[in-house]
Amino acid sequence: MNWGDFEQVIVSEIQGRYVKLSDDLQKADFLSGIYRAKSEMLKLNAGGNVDYCLPYMGEAYAIYYHMLRADNIFLALSAISSAHQLPARIKLIDIGSGTGSGTTAVGYWLGANVDPSIRKSVEVYGVERSEPMSKMAGSLIRHLRQRIRNTQTNVLHYQLSNTQIAIDRLRNGIFDLVLFSYTFDVYESDKQAEVMSRVLQLTQKLRQNGVALFLSPNPNPIKTVSPKVEFMDTLISYLKSNGMKPIPIKLRRSAFACDEKRSVVLRRICEFLNSECQRLGLPIIYEKQDDFPWYGFYGRCNALTWPANLTRVV
Ligand SMILES: C[S@@+](CC[C@H](N)C(=O)[O-])C[C@H]1O[C@@H](n2cnc3c(N)ncnc32)[C@H](O)[C@@H]1O
Numbered sequence: 001m002n003w004g005d006f007e008q009v010i011v012s013e014i015q016g017r018y019v020k021l022s023d024d025l026q027k028a029d030f031l032s033g034i035y036r037a038k039s040e041m042l043k044l045n046a047g048g049n050v051d052y053c054l055p056y057m058g059e060a061y062a063i064y065y066h067m068l069r070a071d072n073i074f075l076a077l078s079a080i081s082s083a084h085q086l087p088a089r090i091k092l093i094d095i096g097s098g099t100g101s102g103t104t105a106v107g108y109w110l111g112a113n114v115d116p117s118i119r120k121s122v123e124v125y126g127v128e129r130s131e132p133m134s135k136m137a138g139s140l141i142r143h144l145r146q147r148i149r150n151t152q153t154n155v156l157h158y159q160l161s162n163t164q165i166a167i168d169r170l171r172n173g174i175f176d177l178v179l180f181s182y183t184f185d186v187y188e189s190d191k192q193a194e195v196m197s198r199v200l201q202l203t204q205k206l207r208q209n210g211v212a213l214f215l216s217p218n219p220n221p222i223k224t225v226s227p228k229v230e231f232m233d234t235l236i237s238y239l240k241s242n243g244m245k246p247i248p249i250k251l252r253r254s255a256f257a258c259d260e261k262r263s264v265v266l267r268r269i270c271e272f273l274n275s276e277c278q279r280l281g282l283p284i285i286y287e288k289q290d291d292f293p294w295y296g297f298y299g300r301c302n303a304l305t306w307p308a309n310l311t312r313v314v
Contacts, residue, residue, distance in 0.1 A: 058136030
C-alpha cells in the first residue's frame with residue numbers, strides 16, 4: 001500500500017457516500033455542507049478555532065487535511081527514529097485524533113520501516129469529541145485495517161470522546177507514543193493551566209523511552225505570534241520543567257514523504273464535487289489552486305521523552 005492507495009480510499013469513501021444519496025435535494029445539502037465546512041476550516045490558516053462538529057466536517061477535513069497531516073506525522077516519526085528507537089508494536093494515544101491521520105501515519109510508517117518478517121501492530125486510542133470527524137475516522141481506519149493486514153501489521157482502534165475518560169479509564173495503560181497533532185484550540189488564559197496539567201498526566205502514561213509528539217502551527221514571520229504558538233511554547237517549557245527532555249529532530253520546511261506535492265488522486269474528488277455543484281447550480285467548492293489538497297511540512301514539531309534516571313509518579 002502506498003500514499004496513492006490511501007488517497008484512493010478517501011476518494012472512494014466520499015464518492016460512495018455521495019452517490020448513495022437518492023435525490024438532488026440531498027445531494028445539494030451534501031455539497032453545501034462541504035462548502036460550509038471547508039470555509040469554516042479556513043479559520044485554521046488565521047490561527048483561529050474551528051467548529052469541528054459542523055455537518056460534513058469529516059468529509060471536508062478528510063479531503064483537504066487527512067493525508068497532509070498523515071504525511072507530516074510520518075516524517076516526524078522517521079526523524080525521531082534516527083535519534084531514538086521506536087518499537088515494532090506501538091501503543092498510541094492520539095488526542096484530537098480527527099479523521100485518523102495518526103493511525104494512518106503510524107500504520108504506514110511501521111509497514112515501510114520495520115523488517116517485513118517482523119510482526120507489527122498499532123493499537124490506537126483515538127480521543128475525538130466531534131462526531132463527524134470520528135465517524136469519518138471509523139470508515140477510513142476500517143479500510144486501512146483491511147489493506148495493511150497482509151503486510152504483517154495489525155491495526156486496532158478504539159474511539160473515545162473525552163480526554164478525562166482516557167486519563168481515568170486507561171489508568172494502568174502504558175503507551176509508546178502520545179500524539180497531539182494540531183490538537184490545541186485557542187484557550188482563555190485561565191483554561192491553559194488545566195489543559196497543560198492534563199497533557200502532563202497523559203505523558204506520565206508513557207513507558208520509559210516512550211515519546212510525546214506535538215505537531216503545531218509555525219509562528220508566521222509576517223503576522224504577530226498567534227496564541228496557539230505562544231501556548232505551545234508555554235506547554236513545552238512546562239513539560240521540560242517537570243523533567244521531560246527533548247529528542248533532537250530535524251525536519252526540512254516544505255518536506256513531504258509522498259511522490260508529488262499536489263495530489264492527483266485527491267484532486268479528482270474535488271473536481272467531481274465541483275462538477276456536481278455546477279450541475280445543481282451551486283457555487284463551486286474548490287475554486288483556487290490552493291483550495292485543492294497538497295503536501296508539505298510547514299508546522300513545528302516537538303518530541304519529548306522521560307529520562308531513564310527519573311522516578312515518575314504515575
Ligand atoms: C486540527 S484537528 C487535527 C486532527 C488530527 N489530529 C490531524 O492532525 O489530522 C483538531 C481535532 O482535535 C479535536 N479536539 C481538540 N481538543 C479536543 C479534546 N479536548 N478532546 C477531544 N477532541 C479534541 C477537534 O475536535 C479536532 O477534530
